[in-house]
């Protein structure tokens with residue numbers, strides 16, 4: 001089979017995805033250790049690549065989509081329960097390869113309690129001990145699906161509980177709860193690391209470790225080992241040797257580094273999880289991810305270079321779980337040729353990956369407003385339903401003051417403010433503190449201790465505003481965060497969605513306010529269109545939230561709008577009540 005090299009393709013925004021959309025056949029061999037992450041390493045098959053090379057992607061995809069699963073029952077579940085979406089029936093059929101039928105017992109997905117999900121009783125008891133009894137929608141869908149041996153892509157909005165959606169099925173099969181079920185409790189019988197979870201940042205990695213520890217309890221918490229960057233590597237290696245953990249959670253660089261020294265053995269791994277998969281498959285992590293994908297769950301005897309066997313044969317050893325609130329079609333495409341009936345799991349649906357239309361996962365949803373551009377796929381569905389979205393026009397030099405007024409007007413208790421330039425964070429913190437708001441900065445240039453201390457203070461409520469950059473946009477879980485402010489606008493709708501998702505977690509209410517200059521208003525309108533959500537223009541006169549009526553804004557002439565802004569600027573500068581009143585009347589009128 002021919003190897004395939006990725007050709008980088010840059011997409012708008014700061015994330016550069018591997019060129020999963022454009023690739024070329026490369027018949028010459030390459031160095032697997034240092035070469036690029038390839039579609040082959042992600043499990044692509046030769047036929048698919050050839051078809052794509054022939055620009056026949058549509059035919060190929062259509063052909064695959066038209067295949068029927070012999071044993072697949074039509075979904076008869078209630079509207080509450082998740083549905084298995086039937087494959088689209090379109091166009092010509094080009095059979096590729098017959099796979100085992102997809103069997104998913106959809107009745108399992110309507111579970112209202114963890115005990116209905118057939119988890120081991122000790123695990124259920126442990127969940128109850130930490131106050132977890134009711135699974136979220138994505139958990140009651142993902143858990144039985146993973147337990148049925150599928151490779152999965154989990155896509156669900158931020159804060160919907162995706163972490164436990166993959167941790168719980170892993171804990172059903174690996175670790176103390178699984179062992180006790182099978183009567184095998186002797187730690188010496190542990191076969192080493194059986195699950196590797198990769199996250200793009202140290203903070204997210206540590207958060208996942210804490211979720212693990214919460215469930216494992218103090219007696220078993222050494223079964224999980226963090227391998228995050230920035231922490232002491234020798235200590236991590238020593239802990240691996242001494243504790244023989246079953247689970248490893250870490251960042252790509254550190255996992256790959258320790259794996260390369262031979263001190264992390266992952267051949268027996270049964271689970272590989274890529275949390276925030278779209279970020280992990282970005283260009284930044286290319287080499288480390290290449291190593292992880294090639295080594296985790298691969299036995300040395302499995303001859304990874306034996307191309308005759310093909311990637312599918314080698315891949316059957318491990319189950320691969322890809323997770324994100326935003327899953328671009330590139331990921332769906334890369335994962336769709338894995339060996340274990342890969343499926344896309346969302347809050348209430350399970351869809352065979354090969355039936356996801358090329359336009360992306362969003363075309364399966366009811367929201368028709370999304371553009372089909374690759375970058376926006378999944379963005380609308382990635383937003384928590386309890387969030388309200390606003391934008392406020394503010395001059396650059398007044399943005400921090402607008403933030404202060406916004407915090408007071410919304411009476412926000414726990415605020416994350418995003419900026420694009422790390423150097424400006426300190427200045428914003430200084431200005432906020434000078435105005436009596438407790439604040440601190442968080443970014444990657446800070447030391448490990450400073451980062452964790454700040455985060456701890458923010459989570460404890462000692463800080464009202466956390467001023468940060470893209471570092472905190474993904475995964476950061478602060479339950480009480482009720483306001484996200486974009487002091488600088490995000491680069492695209494995907495980044496908007498991840499930033500926004502720091503508020504309104506797990507069904508809570510929250511607001512997102514983007515501060516933009518007059519010249520940036522068109523970006524907000526574009527985001528509104530791409531995300532398919534209302535983003536209302538607002539302001540904070542007299543310490544209150546004032547929302548502009550959509551019609552008023554539309555009908556307003558540019559002169560009137562310019563006058564309003566001038567009045568606002570003057571009013572704010574002089575604190576003039578009369579001018580503010582005048583402005584209000586123009587807006588109303």
Ligand SMILES: Nc1ncnc2c1ncn2[C@@H]1O[C@H](COP(=O)(O)OP(=O)(O)OP(=O)(O)O)[C@@H](O)[C@H]1O
Pocket residue numbers: 132133134135136139156157158159160161162163164324325474475476477479501505506
């Ligand atoms: N079934 C549940 N019952 C109560 N709380 C839960 C449940 N599942 C998860 N949580 C809590 O909800 C919060 C959000 O979960 P999690 O961080 O897994 O969300 P997520 O979907 O991964 O978000 P993101 O996309 O932002 O990473 C966490 O604090 C978690 O402990």
